[in-house]
Amino acid sequence: MRVFVRLLSTVLALALAAAGALLALEVAWHWWRPAGAPLLLPWPGWRDTLGGLAWDSPPLRVAAIVTGGAGLVLLLAAGAARRREVPLREPAAGVRVTTSPRALARLVGQHVRAQDNVTGATVTAGSRKVRVRATSTLEAEQQLRPRLTESVTALLDDVPLVRRPTVSVVVDSPKDRR
Amino acid sequence: MTKPSTISAKALARSYRTERTLTTVTGLLAVAIAAVVLVAGAGWLGEFRARRPVLDPLVLDWLGGLPPWLARGGAIAAGVLLAVLGLWWLARSLRPERRPDLELDHTDGRTLTVTASALAGAVRADAEGVAGVVKARVRSVGDAAEPALRLRLWLREGSDLRQVWHELDTRVLARARDTLGVAVLPAAVRFELGSAQRRRVR
Numbered sequence: 512m513r514v515f516v517r518l519l520s521t522v523l524a525l526a527l528a529a530a531g532a533l534l535a536l537e538v539a540w541h542w543w544r545p546a547g548a549p550l551l552l553p554w555p556g557w558r559d560t561l562g563g564l565a566w567d568s569p570p571l572r573v574a575a576i577v578t579g580g581a582g583l584v585l586l587l588a589a590g591a592a593r594r595r596e597v598p599l600r601e602p603a604a605g606v607r608v609t610t611s612p613r614a615l616a617r618l619v620g621q622h623v624r625a626q627d628n629v630t631g632a633t634v635t636a637g638s639r640k641v642r643v644r645a646t647s648t649l650e651a652e653q654q655l656r657p658r659l660t661e662s663v664t665a666l667l668d669d670v671p672l673v674r675r676p677t678v679s680v681v682v683d684s685p686k687d688r689r
Numbered sequence: 690m691t692k693p694s695t696i697s698a699k700a701l702a703r704s705y706r707t708e709r710t711l712t713t714v715t716g717l718l719a720v721a722i723a724a725v726v727l728v729a730g731a732g733w734l735g736e737f738r739a740r741r742p743v744l745d746p747l748v749l750d751w752l753g754g755l756p757p758w759l760a761r762g763g764a765i766a767a768g769v770l771l772a773v774l775g776l777w778w779l780a781r782s783l784r785p786e787r788r789p790d791l792e793l794d795h796t797d798g799r800t801l802t803v804t805a806s807a808l809a810g811a812v813r814a815d816a817e818g819v820a821g822v823v824k825a826r827v828r829s830v831g832d833a834a835e836p837a838l839r840l841r842l843w844l845r846e847g848s849d850l851r852q853v854w855h856e857l858d859t860r861v862l863a864r865a866r867d868t869l870g871v872a873v874l875p876a877a878v879r880f881e882l883g884s885a886q887r888r889r890v891r
Contacts, residue, residue: 513705517782520708523715524778531771538764542757561744567730571743575726582719589712592705596879602858605693605875607701614882621846671854 516592519585597638600671608671612636615670619643622666623659636676641667643680652682693875700830700837700877703786711778789833793869803869805829808838811868815861816840821848830877837875838865844882853880 533552541548549555564571596609616636623632623643632645643663647655659680667675732739741747752760791808794801809827816825824843831837844853857878866874 516705516708516712520712521779521782523712524775524782526775528772528775528779531768531773531775533768535765535768535772538761538768542761542765558744562742562746564743565740566726566743567732567739571726572730575723575730578719579723579727582716582721582723585712585716585719589709589716592709594702596701599854599880601694602854603862605697605873606858606862607694607697607877608854608857608880609701609878610880610882614880618850618882670850 512588512591513594516588519588523585595637597636597676598673600673602671612638615641618670619663619666623663626659626662628655629659638672638674639676641676641678643678644683645680646683648685650682651684651686655682655684656680693873696831696835696837697875697877700839700875701879702877707778708782786830787832788829789831789836791829791836791869792833793871808865808869812838812840812861812865815864816842816857819853819856819861821845821853831875835875837877838862840876840878842878842880844880850880850882 537548537550537552537554540550595612597612597615599608599610601607613636616634619636619641620632620634623629623634623645628647628649630646630648632643634644635642641663643659645655645659659682660678663678663680664675667678728734729738788805788809790805791803792800793803805828808829813825813827816822816827821844822842823845826841828839829836830839840857842853842857844850862874862876866872
């Protein structure tokens with residue numbers, strides 16, 4: 512997403528610079544030589560079109576909806592481009608350490624899968640929350656969940672995290688369906 | 690003098706604040722324009738307004754009534770301003786991140802500079818020597834006045850994160866500081882855990 516925003520921002524910057532330059536150029540040319548206008552853009556044609564188009568005409572509404580949609584895409588992309596790194600404690604002054612959420616999730620996932628009676632697990636991790644979804648064919652949620660929560664918490668205590676994320680465990684077991 | 694912790698926080702990753710802010714502002718503008726057009730078209734600003742043309746002769750007459758230097762001069766100034774803003778934004782988005790050299794001694798008559806690539810290579814070799822580290826990528830970031838190191842370390846699956854975290858400062862960064870003779874060397878480290886070869890189950 513961050514690369515996409517950088518690309519978007521480059522395109523937007525180029526569009527803004529071009530629009531500004533063309534605006535200044537056309538207005539100045541028209542001022543200097545009213546008979547020679549337009550210089551590059553067929554703006555008298557645009558003026559006539561806009562002069563004949565009412566605010567409630569369908570083409571204008573479609574254009575407005577498209578513009579609004581594009582604006583929403585920009586907002587979503589800019590919002591999603593934040594950094595999601597998980598901060599670790601500083602081993603010394605002036606040394607910042609982080610790890611990626613994916614790496615943390617992988618660490619927790621390996622740990623959970625290595626536990627007894629766990630057949631599979633999916634983990635999503637962030638700096639605030641770690642969610643574990645484990646499957647087990649042998650143990651019911653009642654027994655397995657406290658055990659997994661405790662062991663994942665112990666594992667996270669061992670990682671020098673700035674703040675320990677809350678752990679939530681869900682166990683999916685056929686034993687609970689009977 | 691900026692505090693080392695601030696420099697190292699900046700060294701974590703390239704800042705996207707300006708790009709994100711400007712993209713957000715553009716998005717908000719587009720949404721606002723769309724909303725205004727739809728509201729006007731729906732007749733909420735009055736049925737009369739909804740049926741008027743977009744480029745209203747009333748507005749054009751008002752513009753024509755202004756002194757010509759004001760309307761035209763204003764348009765030209767706005768255009769130049771937009772173009773300058775756009776070019777500045779473009780240059781900012783396209784500019785690659787700097788890799789500053791480390792200047793250790795800049796008294797008169799002699800200079801001692803460690804080039805960015807020499808520094809990065811030395812620290813990388815040290816970092817890859819730490820048990821559990823598979824691969825390391827090191828570069829210098831920031832500017833010449835406030836250089837910092839950015840390290841990205843890939844750890845072997847099952848390696849002890851706490852151990853590596855500890856050794857990183859006591860061995861790798863301490864050695865770099867000693868060699869360079871500086872008291873603090875701001876650094877930002879990013880760990881990638883458990884990036885071993887994928888195993889396939891057949």
